[in-house]
Amino acid sequence: MKQKISIHWFKQDFRLQDNPSINYxxxxxxxxxxxxxxxxxxxxxxxxxSKVWLHHSLEYLNKQLNGKLLIFNDSAINVFKKLIQxxxxxxxxxxxxxxxxxxxxxxxxxxxxxxxxxxxKSFNGSLLWEPWEVLKGDGTxxxxxxxxxxxxxLAVTPPRKPLTKxxxxxxxxxxxxxxxFLKLIKKNKWASKITKxxxxxxxxxHEAMSNFFKFGITNYKEGRNFPSKQNVSKLSPFIHWGxxxxxxxxxxxxxxxxxxxNGNIETFKSELGxxxxxxxxxxxxxxxxxxxxQVKFDNFEWEFNKIYYQRWTKGQxxxxxxxxxxxxxxxxxxxxxxxxxxxxSFLVKNLLIHWKKGERWFWDCLFDADIASNSASxxxxxxxxxxxxxxxxxFNPVTQGQKFDPHGEYTKKYVPELKKLPLKYLxxxxxxxxxxxxxxxxxxxxxxxxPIVDLKESREKALKVFTSLKKI
DNA sequence: CCTGGAGTTGTCCTA
DNA sequence: TTAGGACAACTCCAG
Numbered sequence: 001m002k003q004k005i006s007i008h009w010f011k012q013d014f015r016l017q018d019n020p021s022i023n024y025x026x027x028x029x030x031x032x033x034x035x036x037x038x039x040x041x042x043x044x045x046x047x048x049x050s051k052v053w054l055h056h057s058l059e060y061l062n063k064q065l066n067g068k069l070l071i072f073n074d075s076a077i078n079v080f081k082k083l084i085q086x087x088x089x090x091x092x093x094x095x096x097x098x099x100x101x102x103x104x105x106x107x108x109x110x111x112x113x114x115x116x117x118x119x120x121k122s123f124n125g126s127l128l129w130e131p132w133e134v135l136k137g138d139g140t141x142x143x144x145x146x147x148x149x150x151x152x153x154l155a156v157t158p159p160r161k162p163l164t165k166x167x168x169x170x171x172x173x174x175x176x177x178x179x180x181f182l183k184l185i186k187k188n189k190w191a192s193k194i195t196k197x198x199x200x201x202x203x204x205x206h207e208a209m210s211n212f213f214k215f216g217i218t219n220y221k222e223g224r225n226f227p228s229k230q231n232v233s234k235l236s237p238f239i240h241w242g243x244x245x246x247x248x249x250x251x252x253x254x255x256x257x258x259x260x261x262n263g264n265i266e267t268f269k270s271e272l273g274x275x276x277x278x279x280x281x282x283x284x285x286x287x288x289x290x291x292x293x294q295v296k297f298d299n300f301e302w303e304f305n306k307i308y309y310q311r312w313t314k315g316q317x318x319x320x321x322x323x324x325x326x327x328x329x330x331x332x333x334x335x336x337x338x339x340x341x342x343x344x345s346f347l348v349k350n351l352l353i354h355w356k357k358g359e360r361w362f363w364d365c366l367f368d369a370d371i372a373s374n375s376a377s378x379x380x381x382x383x384x385x386x387x388x389x390x391x392x393x394x395f396n397p398v399t400q401g402q403k404f405d406p407h408g409e410y411t412k413k414y415v416p417e418l419k420k421l422p423l424k425y426l427x428x429x430x431x432x433x434x435x436x437x438x439x440x441x442x443x444x445x446x447x448x449x450x451p452i453v454d455l456k457e458s459r460e461k462a463l464k465v466f467t468s469l470k471k472i
Numbered sequence: 473c474c475t476g477g478a479g480t481t482g483t484c485c486t487a
Numbered sequence: 488t489t490a491g492g493a494c495a496a497c498t499c500c501a502g
Binding site: 144145146147225270274337338341345380387388389390392393394395396399400459 | 478479481482483484
């Protein structure tokens with residue numbers, strides 16, 4: 001006798017709170033079977049850090065579901081074929097993904113499922129506004145952030161309020177923990193070290209939110225620029241994996257938006273707005289993952305010096321703030337936003353290496369690696385994207401270090417070989433006089449690399465190349 | 473169709 | 488030491 005069930009298909013929504021698909025199924029009479037499908041043939045293959053986060057997320061989620069999460073390593077079609085054989089399925093639902101590949105695959109699966117199951121639904125569980133609902137007066141999509149956010153988002157319907165319902169978990173007899181079979185984690189030092197500063201799971205997303213609204217949000221607007229300060233939320237991996245919904249954060253902002261903290265709250269909300277904008281661009285211009293949004297850059301003469309690139313990835317460029325950022329990324333699966341801009345500008349403008357190379361490295365190393373934010377942000381840094389920075393905006397890693405890490409705490413933490421260097425020379429160690437260097441046993445080229453390119457030269461070269469481009 | 477204001481995040485030089 | 492303007496021009500957007 002087959003049992004009657006409903007199915008929630010976890011995609012990038014690893015939470016039980018404020019989960020529209022789960023809420024929908026909780027209203028039904030049947031108990032819900034919770035499944036996750038890893039398809040190794042997915043075009044959008046996961047980066048190494050993403051796999052690690054996914055592994056721990058699945059473990060946590062399975063615990064939340066009393067060990068009843070069903071995990072498959074197959075194509076979604078095959079999985080559903082089997083489930084349709086084994087159960088009477090009244091409903092299947094999930095929360096949508098917004099990249100082109102997912103849209104294509106999911107619509108195929110939906111058509112297949114509808115042949116066998118009456119009730120097949122998908123929900124918006126990850127965006128505050130549906131990309132197709134925010135348009136200009138003439139019906140075309142926005143291309144500039146400020147009008148998109150102010151006139152497009154804020155001026156229309158406010159985001160859905162968070163809601164949580166009680167779930168009824170279906171106990172399938174073949175529900176076992178198969179997470180290790182997915183082989184998401186390689187047995188090496190990196191994979192175990194990288195999670196050291198993180199607690200992964202829905203509960204910890206809420207913990208991070210509480211901490212942020214207690215401490216970080218005070219002075220967020222200013223403090224978010226300083227990598228050694230604790231003002232950033234560090235919520236990005238949780239948001240990416242759906243361990244907390246943007247709606248929960250949005251309404252938490254509204255709740256806390258009283259009195260003098262207004263500017264900070266608004267700034268944080270606009271950061272959520274930037275995430276929306278990235279997804280918006282991805283939806284309306286899906287090729288931004290691969291191609292320049294501004295086609296005139298297709299003629300741009302990028303260079304590729306393999307040695308430079310490798311030293312950038314390893315944090316061995318000879319520019320302390322750049323190296324600190326790249327090492328933070330490698331060691332923690334995260335990089336502070338200000339530093340992301342600095343290392344990005346350095347790769348694209350000083351080394352003239354294609355933004356796509358940087359995008360791929362970030363994709364592999366970031367816990368919050370997100371196809372929308374990553375593509376849109378790299379294009380922004382390169383100046384090839386929407387709402388681009390003017391080409392002459394090239395970050396100076398020395399000035400940026402002095403300005404945003406004024407006491408050098410961040411830089412020294414990740415580049416410990418510079419610890420003894422006086423602050424005056426921390427961001428330009430090549431200027432350190434011989435007498436001082438000798439005393440602290442610091443030799444450039446021996447204890448810390450020579451800068452791979454000259455700042456002034458590479459800046460002028462970049463300006464030249466970018467200027468020539470606009471004349472085409 | 474025309475018009476005018478505006479556009480996340482900087483740097484460098486000059487007075 | 489510091490504040491202000493140049494950098495260059497284009498596209499987007501709203502009226």
